[in-house]
Amino acid sequence: MAFLHLPILIIVLYAFTTEDRTYQFPPPGLTVAWFAKAFARSDMWAALSLSLQVAAVATLIALVLGTMVAAAMYRFQFLGKDLIAALLILPIALPGILTGIALLTTFKRLAIEPGFWTIVVGHATFCIVTVYNNVVARFRRTGYSQVEASMDLGADYFKTWRFVVLPSIATALLAGGMLSFALSFDEVIVTTFTAADQKTLPIWFLSELFRPRERPITNVVALFVMLITFLPIVLAQWLTRDTDDLHGGGKTT
Amino acid sequence: MVATKPLRRRISDLFYLRPSFLLLLLLTPPLLWMGIIYLGSLFNLLLYSFYSLNDFTGQVEYRFSLTAFKQLFSSPANIDVVLRTTLMALAVTLLCALIGFPIAYYIAFYTRGASRTFWYLMVLLPLWSSYLVKVYAGRLILAQEGVVSWLFNLLGLGGLLEAILNIPVIGGSSLSSSYLGMATVFVYVWLPYMILPVIASLERVPRSLIQASADLGAKPRQTFWKVIWPLAIPGVAAGSIFTFSLTLGDYIIPQVVGQPGFFIGQMVYIQQGTAGNLPLAAAFSVVPIGIIALYLIFMRRLGAFDAL
Numbered sequence: 001m002a003f004l005h006l007p008i009l010i011i012v013l014y015a016f017t018t019e020d021r022t023y024q025f026p027p028p029g030l031t032v033a034w035f036a037k038a039f040a041r042s043d044m045w046a047a048l049s050l051s052l053q054v055a056a057v058a059t060l061i062a063l064v065l066g067t068m069v070a071a072a073m074y075r076f077q078f079l080g081k082d083l084i085a086a087l088l089i090l091p092i093a094l095p096g097i098l099t100g101i102a103l104l105t106t107f108k109r110l111a112i113e114p115g116f117w118t119i120v121v122g123h124a125t126f127c128i129v130t131v132y133n134n135v136v137a138r139f140r141r142t143g144y145s146q147v148e149a150s151m152d153l154g155a156d157y158f159k160t161w162r163f164v165v166l167p168s169i170a171t172a173l174l175a176g177g178m179l180s181f182a183l184s185f186d187e188v189i190v191t192t193f194t195a196a197d198q199k200t201l202p203i204w205f206l207s208e209l210f211r212p213r214e215r216p217i218t219n220v221v222a223l224f225v226m227l228i229t230f231l232p233i234v235l236a237q238w239l240t241r242d243t244d245d246l247h248g249g250g251k252t253t
Numbered sequence: 254m255v256a257t258k259p260l261r262r263r264i265s266d267l268f269y270l271r272p273s274f275l276l277l278l279l280l281t282p283p284l285l286w287m288g289i290i291y292l293g294s295l296f297n298l299l300l301y302s303f304y305s306l307n308d309f310t311g312q313v314e315y316r317f318s319l320t321a322f323k324q325l326f327s328s329p330a331n332i333d334v335v336l337r338t339t340l341m342a343l344a345v346t347l348l349c350a351l352i353g354f355p356i357a358y359y360i361a362f363y364t365r366g367a368s369r370t371f372w373y374l375m376v377l378l379p380l381w382s383s384y385l386v387k388v389y390a391g392r393l394i395l396a397q398e399g400v401v402s403w404l405f406n407l408l409g410l411g412g413l414l415e416a417i418l419n420i421p422v423i424g425g426s427s428l429s430s431s432y433l434g435m436a437t438v439f440v441y442v443w444l445p446y447m448i449l450p451v452i453a454s455l456e457r458v459p460r461s462l463i464q465a466s467a468d469l470g471a472k473p474r475q476t477f478w479k480v481i482w483p484l485a486i487p488g489v490a491a492g493s494i495f496t497f498s499l500t501l502g503d504y505i506i507p508q509v510v511g512q513p514g515f516f517i518g519q520m521v522y523i524q525q526g527t528a529g530n531l532p533l534a535a536a537f538s539v540v541p542i543g544i545i546a547l548y549l550i551f552m553r554r555l556g557a558f559d560a561l
Contacts, residue, residue, distance in 0.1 A: 001356065001375055003352075003441060003444075004375070004376070004378075004379045004441065004444060004445070005375070005378070005379065006394075006400075007387065007390035007391060007393075007394055007441065008379070008382055008386070008387070008390055010390060010393065010394055010400060011386060011389070011390045011393065014393060064282075065282055065283040065286055066283070068279045068280070068282060068283050069279070069280065069283040069284075071279050072276055072279035072280045072283075075272075075275075075276075075279075076272065076276045078276065084280075084284070084287075087287050087288070087291075087292065088287060090291070091291060093498070094498070094502070094542070094545070095498055095499065095501060095502020095503070095518070095541055095545075096502060097502045097503075097504060097518050097521055097522075097538060097541075098295070098298070098502065098538055098541070098542065099291070099294075101298060101521055101525060101534060101535065101538045102291075102294035102295045102297065102298040102538075103290075103294050104525060104531075105294065105297050105298050105300075105301045105531060105535060106290075106293065106294040106297045106298075108313075108531060109297060121290060124286075125286070125287070125290065125291050128283065128286070128287065151269070156261065156262055156265035156266075157264070157265040157268050157269070157275075158261060158265060182381075186383045186384055186385065188384070188385055188505060189502075189503075189504065189505065189518075192522065193522075193525070202383075202385045205385055205389075206385065206505070206509075209389065209392075209509060218389070219393075222383075222385075222386045222389055222390075225383045225385065225386055226382050226383045226386045229381070229382065229383040229386075230381055230382055230383070233381040234381070
C-alpha cells in the first residue's frame with residue numbers, strides 16, 4: 001500500500017527542494033522560494049484561470065443534461081433504456097484518446113476553430129455520466145410517492161420540482177457537480193485534442209515537465225493541481241456519506 | 254374555461270396528461286448531445302480512417318480509400334507500435350492482478366468496521382488524486398538520482414538495481430527510461446481500478462460456502478482454488494478491463510516515463526498534430542477499439558460484466 005501513497009508524499013517534499021536541475025534524493029536543502037517563483041509566473045495563472053472556467057461551464061452543462069436524463073430514466077420505462085445507459089458510459093469506458101480524436105475530426109470537418117468551447121464540449125461529454133450516476137442513485141432512494149403526494153395536494157409540476165424534488169436531490173447534484181469539476185480540472189488527454197494553443201493547467205504542467213530548468217516550480221504546481229482535484233472529491237464523498245456509494249466511476253480517462 | 258388557466262398550469266397539465274411529452278422534453282437535449290456530438294464524432298472518426306491525404310496539397314481527401322490502413326499495416330514500425338502497446342497492456346494487467354488480488358483478499362476477508370473503512374480509503378485516495386501528478390511522481394521517484402536508486406544504494410543493493418537495468422528489453426539507462434519503470438508507473442496509477450472490483454466480488458462469496466468446504470475436509474489451499482478463486486474471477490476480469498483499456502489508450506505515461514519506443518496513443522497524437530495526417534491518426538485510433546472489442550468478448554466469457 002505504501003506503493004500507492006508514498007509517491008504523492010514525495011511530491012510534497014520535492015516542492016521544497018533547493019536542487020533545481022535533477023531529481024536528487026534526499027533533497028540537499030529545503031526552501032519555500034519556489035512558491036514565490038511559481039506564483040510570479042503569469043502563464044501559470046492564465047492556465048489556472050482557463051481550467052477553472054472550463055471546469056465551471058462543463059460542470060454546468062453536465063448538471064443540466066445529466067439531471068434531465070436521470071429524471072427520464074428513473075421516471076419512465078421505455079424502449080432503448082439500456083442503450084441510453086450504455087451510451088452515457090461510453091465516453092469513460094473507451095480510452096479518452098478516442099473521445100479526443102473523434103471530436104477533433106468532427107471539429108475539423110465542420111471547420112470549427114478549437115478554443116474555449118471545444119474544450120468545454122469535450123469535458124461536458126464525459127462529465128454527464130458522473131452527474132447522471134449520482135442523481136439517478138438518489139432518485140431511486142427517494143421514491144416517486146413524494147412527487148405524487150405533492151401533486152395530489154395541488155402543486156403543479158414546477159412547484160413540485162422546486163419544493164420536493166430539488167431539495168431531495170440537492171446534495172446529489174452538488175456531489176455530482178464537484179466530481180465533474182474535479183474530473184474536468186484534471187483532464188489532459190481529451191483536452192490535448194480539443195484545444196489549439198489554449199493551455200489548461202494540466203497541459204501547462206505537461207509542457208513544463210520537459211523543461212530542464214526550474215523544475216521545483218513544476219513540483220509546486222503539482223501540489224496545487226492535486227489540492228484542487230482532491231478537495232472537491234473529498235467534499236463530494238462527504239456529501240453522500242451515509243446515502244449511497246459515490247459514483248465517480250472510471251475517473252481519469 | 255381552459256383558456257383562462259395560466260400558461261404555467263396548462264404546461265403542467267400537459268405533462269400530467271401526456272407523460273410521453275414530458276419524457277420527450279427531458280430526453281431530447283441529453284440525447285442530442287450524446288447522440289449527435291459524441292456518437293456522431295465517433296462515426297466521423299471511423300469515416301476519417303477511410304479517407305486519405307492528398308500527396309500534393311497535404312489536404313484530407315474526402316473519398317473512400319484504404320490508404321490509411323495500408324499505411325498502418327504495411328510499415329513494420331507501426332506493427333511494432335501496436336504489438337508494444339498490446340504487450341504492455343497485458344503485462345500491466347497481469348501485474349495489477351498479481352499485486353491487487355492479495356490486497357483485495359485481505360480487505361475483503363480480514364477487515365471489519367473501522368479498519369475496513371480505513372483500508373477502503375487507502376485504496377480510494379490515490380484514485381482521487383490528480384492523474385498527471387501521479388505520473389509525474391512516478392517519474393520523479395524512478396529518476397536516475399531519485400528515491401528508488403537512493404533506497405537501493407542505502408540498502409547496499411545498488412548492484413542489484415544495476416543488474417536489473419541490464420536485462421535486455423525491460424531494462425534501460427535508468428528506471429525512468431526503461432519499460433520496467435513504465436510498467437511500474439502504469440501499475441501504480443491503475444492499481445485501484447483492479448482492487449475495487451475484486452473486493453466487490455470477494456465480498457459476495459458466501460462465508461457459508463467456505464465453512465462448508467472446510468467441513469468437508471478441504472485444506473485452505475483447496476478451498477481457495479476450488480471455491481474462492483472461481484467466484485473471484487468475474488471481479489478480476491472486470492478490473493482487467495479497466496487496466497487493459499486504460500493502458501491501451503494512454504499516451505501521457507509513455508511520453509513522460511520509459512523508453513522512446515512509441516505507443517498507439519502517441520502515434521495518434523503525433524499523426525494528428527505534427528505529421529498532420531488525420532486519416533492515419535484515425536486509423537491508429539480504430540486499432541484499440543478492435544483490440545478492446547476482442548478483449549471484451551474474451552472477458553465476457555469469464556463473467557466480467559456481472560461484476561462491473
